[in-house]
Amino acid sequence: MSAEPVTAAVERMRRGFASGRTRGLEWRLEQLRNLVRLLDEQEDEVAAALAEDLGRSKQEAWFGDIASTRGEAVYAIKHLRGWMKKQRQPLSVIQYPGSAWIQYEPLGVVLIIGPWNYPVVLTLGPLIAALAAGNCAVIKPSELAPATSALLAELVPKYFDTDAVAVVEGGADVTQELLAQGFDHAIFTGGTEVGKKIMAAAAPTLTPVTLELGGKSPVIVTADADLDVVARRLSWVKFMNSGQTCIAPDYVLADHRIRDRLVDKIVERIGEFERDGSADGRRIVNERQFDRLAGYLEKTRGTVAVGGRSTRSSLSIEPTVVIDPDPKEPLMQEEIFGPILPILSYESLDDAITFVNGRSKPLAAYFFSGSAAVQQHLVDEIPSGGAVINHIAMHYLVPQLPFGGVGASGMGAYHGRWGFEALSHRKAVLKKTFRPDLRLIYPPYTDFAMKIMRKVF
Ligand code: NAD
Numbered sequence: 001m002s003a004e005p006v007t008a009a010v011e012r013m014r015r016g017f018a019s020g021r022t023r024g025l026e027w028r029l030e031q032l033r034n035l036v037r038l039l040d041e042q043e044d045e046v047a048a049a050l051a052e053d054l055g056r057s058k059q060e061a062w063f064g065d066i067a068s069t070r071g072e073a074v075y076a077i078k079h080l081r082g083w084m085k086k087q088r089q090p091l092s093v094i095q096y097p098g099s100a101w102i103q104y105e106p107l108g109v110v111l112i113i114g115p116w117n118y119p120v121v122l123t124l125g126p127l128i129a130a131l132a133a134g135n136c137a138v139i140k141p142s143e144l145a146p147a148t149s150a151l152l153a154e155l156v157p158k159y160f161d162t163d164a165v166a167v168v169e170g171g172a173d174v175t176q177e178l179l180a181q182g183f184d185h186a187i188f189t190g191g192t193e194v195g196k197k198i199m200a201a202a203a204p205t206l207t208p209v210t211l212e213l214g215g216k217s218p219v220i221v222t223a224d225a226d227l228d229v230v231a232r233r234l235s236w237v238k239f240m241n242s243g244q245t246c247i248a249p250d251y252v253l254a255d256h257r258i259r260d261r262l263v264d265k266i267v268e269r270i271g272e273f274e275r276d277g278s279a280d281g282r283r284i285v286n287e288r289q290f291d292r293l294a295g296y297l298e299k300t301r302g303t304v305a306v307g308g309r310s311t312r313s314s315l316s317i318e319p320t321v322v323i324d325p326d327p328k329e330p331l332m333q334e335e336i337f338g339p340i341l342p343i344l345s346y347e348s349l350d351d352a353i354t355f356v357n358g359r360s361k362p363l364a365a366y367f368f369s370g371s372a373a374v375q376q377h378l379v380d381e382i383p384s385g386g387a388v389i390n391h392i393a394m395h396y397l398v399p400q401l402p403f404g405g406v407g408a409s410g411m412g413a414y415h416g417r418w419g420f421e422a423l424s425h426r427k428a429v430l431k432k433t434f435r436p437d438l439r440l441i442y443p444p445y446t447d448f449a450m451k452i453m454r455k456v457f
Contacts, residue, residue: 005168006168006174006177006178006181007181009138009166009168010109010138010178010181010183012162012163012166013109013136013137013138013163013164013165013166014108014109014136015163016136016161016163016164017106017108017109017135017136017164019163021161021163021164022106022131022134022135022136022161022164023106023134024134025080025081025084027134027161028080028131028132028134029077029080031131031160031161031164031165032073032076032077032080032128032131032132033077034159034160035069035073035124035127035128035131035159035160036070036073036074036077037159038124038155038158038159039066039069039070039073039124040070042151042155043062043066045151045155046061046065046066046120046148046151047061047062047066048147049145049147049148049150049151050065050119050120050145050147050148052147053116053119053144053145053146053147053148053285054116054117054145054241054242054244054283054285055242055282055283056241060240060241063240064118064121064240064241064245065118065119065120065121066120068118068121068125068396068397069120069121069124069125069128071397071399072121072125072128072399072415072416073124073128075399075416076128076129076132076399076416076419076420079416079417080132080420083104083132083417083420084104086101086102086103086429087101087102088100088101089101089102094456094457095430097432097433097436098430098431098432098433099430099431100428100429100430100431101429102426102427102428102429103426103427103429104133104420104421104424104425104426104427105424105425105426105427106133106134106135106423106424106425107133107135107184107185107423107424107425108135108136108183108184108185109135109136109137109138109183109184110126110130110135110136110137110138110183110184110185110186110187110423111137111138111140111178111179111183111185111186111187111207112126112127112130112137112138112139112140112186112187113140113175113186113187113188113189113190113198114126114139114140114141114142114189114190115142115144115189115190115191115246116142116143116144116145116148116285117145117241117244117245117246117285117337118241118245119141119142119145119148119149119152120148120152122189122212123139123141123152124152125414125415125419126187126189126414126419127139127165128419129187129414129415129419129420129422129423130187130423131164131165132419132420132423133419133420133422133423133424134424135184135185135423136163136164136165137164137165137166138165138166138167138168138178138183139152139156139165139166139167139168140167140168140169140170140174140175140178141153141167141169142190143169143170143171144285144286145285149167149169150169152167153167153169172194175198175201176201179198179201179202179205179207180201180204180205181205182205182206182207183202183205183207184207184208185207185208185209185210185422185423186198186202186207186208186209186210187209187210187212187412187414187422187423188209188210188211188212189212189213189246190212190213190214191213191214191335192213192214192215192335192360192408192409195211195213195410198211199211209411209412210404210410210411210412210413210414210422211405211410211411211412212246212403212404212405212410212412212414213246213363213405213408213409213410214246214335214337214363214409215250215335215360215361215362215363215405215408215409216250216251216332216334216335216336216359216360216362217247217248217249217250217362217363217364217365217366217384218249218250218251218252218253218355218356218362218365218366218382219234219249219251219252219253219365219366219367219368219392220252220253220254220346220349220352220356220365220366220367220368220369220378221252221253221254221255221258221262221368221369222255222349222367222368222369222370222371222374223255223257223258224369224370224371225258225368225369225370225390226368226370227258227261227262227265228265229368229390230262230265230368231262231265231266231268231269232269233391233392234249234252234266234341234392235266235269235270235273235319236269236273236392237249237392237393238319238339238341238392239270239273239282239319239339242282242283242284242317242338242339243319243336243337243338243339243340243341244284244285244289244337244338245393246363247363247364247386247392247393247396248336248337248393249341249366249392249393250335250336250342250362251332251336251341251342251343251344252341252342252343252344253344253345253346253352253355253356254343254344254345254346255345255346256345256346256347259343259344259345262343263305263321263323263343266306266321266341266343267305267306267321270306270307270319270321271306274319282316282317282318282319282339283314283315283316284315284316284317284338285315286315287312287315289337289338290310290312290315290317291312292338293310293317293336293337293338293339293340294310294312294317295330296329296330296331296334296336296338296340297310297317297320297322297331297340299329299330299331300322300325300326300329300331301324301325301326301329302322302323302324302325302326302329302331302342303322303323303324304320304321304322304323305321305322305323305343306318306319306320306321307319307320307321307339307340308320317338317339317340318339319339319341320339320340320341321340321341321342321343322340322341322342322343323342323343323344324343324344324345325342325344327344327355349374349377349378353378353381353382356382357381357382357383360407360408360409361383361384361385361405361406361407361408361409362384362385362405362409363384363385363386363405363409363410364384364385364386364387364388364393364395365378365382365384365386365387365388366387366388366389366391366392366393367379367387367388367389367390368389368390369389369390375389375390383406383407384406384409385403385404385405385406385409385410385413386401386403386404396415398415399415399416399417400416400417401415401416401418402414402415402416402418403415403418404418440452440453441453
């Protein structure tokens with residue numbers, strides 16, 4: 001893509017924002033309703049694009065990309081009026097008479113840089129936050145999901161104010177070119193290494209960034225957990241989208257007393273889900289990712305309990321469970337992002353906590369335990385972007401909770417009110433009256449005046 005369309009799109013968005021049309025509640029609601037309409041009317045087209053790009057089933061397309069985005073938009077429509085309200089703040093006596101409030105101001109033009117793994121919810125999701133906050137937006141979908149990228153480029157102008165939302169297609173070079181224009185905010189979803197490049201490219205124009213990154217999200221299973229439920233929830237989310245989910249469970253630490261039983265149950269569930277056809281999509285997005293994952297399996301020192309086969313011609317890898325890999329091997333060092341589940345055992349809960357905390361802070365952590373005290377202990381002791389007790393990944397679908405990472409798994413958060421806050425400026429406003437106007441505080445200062453002021457302030 002040449003420099004022309006990039007600059008033209010950004011200029012159009014800047015003019016759109018300068019026109020002032022995006023500021024009012026009604027415009028924002030209209031755009032959000034358009035987003036819901038797009039998802040309702042284009043569900044089949046979106047599912048077809050996801051099938052083409054990722055080999056995803058219609059059901060998982062709905063669950064992963066359509067229902068999640070729709071739910072977020074409907075929630076924003078319901079709550080936006082309340083979010084936009086000024087927040088009055090109490091004043092201390094010395095500020096009397098006067099009043100103070102926080103007022104939410106749109107930032108301007110927001111750049112949304114999306115990944116390929118959930119290419120709809122991770123572009124239109126941030127768009128919900130951008131529109132709710134009264135911004136214009138440029139969306140740069142991932143070039144690695146080309147059918148979805150092309151579909152977004154076709155549909156966005158049909159559903160949204162064309163002077164407020166634009167799609168620019170392309171890869172890393174186009175993203176860099178976009179960032180060089182300078183934005184009022186950039187929200188990036190992708191890998192940690194690319195996240196560093198995004199932050200560096202945003203620095204010269206002081207474009208603030210929200211970075212939604214990845215990492216190794218652990219699962220801890222204690223001896224008193226309901227292993228049937230653990231196995232079902234774990235196998236379902238882990239192998240959805242062939243494990244290419246940022247909050248997929250990366251590895252499992254199970255109490256040594258129940259580890260083998262848990263493995264058996266997970267192996268059973270994988271067999272059942274495969275028969276059902278709902279865990280189709282074992283396809284990996286491209287050859288580079290396939291080779292990386294196949295390499296993990298080749299190098300593993302663990303025991304393969306189920307799966308393990310891969311076929312390069314179809315880019316498919318079987319849902320695989322690896323028992324006791326070496327913590328130093330690539331499978332346990334890098335984010336897996338594929339259908340391979342390492343399961344290790346721990347002797348004491350402290351060992352499990354030390355193991356997790358010896359690595360980068362994860363995007364999510366999952367704790368299965370029957371004890372409320374143990375659950376809370378794990379939440380308290382293990383830093384992570386988010387945590388779920390007795391389930392996997394479901395916090396993503398709760399718009400009342402902020403979604404984001406910490407440390408290497410990201411900075412900033414969005415979803416629901418948090419997205420509105422992330423893409424608004426909280427303007428501090430103090431209002432005073434002309435009278436009274438205490439002469440005492442103005443120069444020339446006297447000892448008497450200073451004495452009074454020291455008492456009052
Ligand atoms: P990626 O980092 O390779 O690419 C993401 C986007 O960045 C794409 O649009 C791409 O075109 C662009 N890009 C790539 N290289 C660039 C460069 N050098 N300069 C500027 N832009 C560049 O990520 P991906 O492979 O699409 O997605 C997988 C990663 O994303 C995983 O690590 C996963 O954990 C993470 N992820 C995080 C979340 C989250 O919400 N935190 C969600 C999904 C995926």
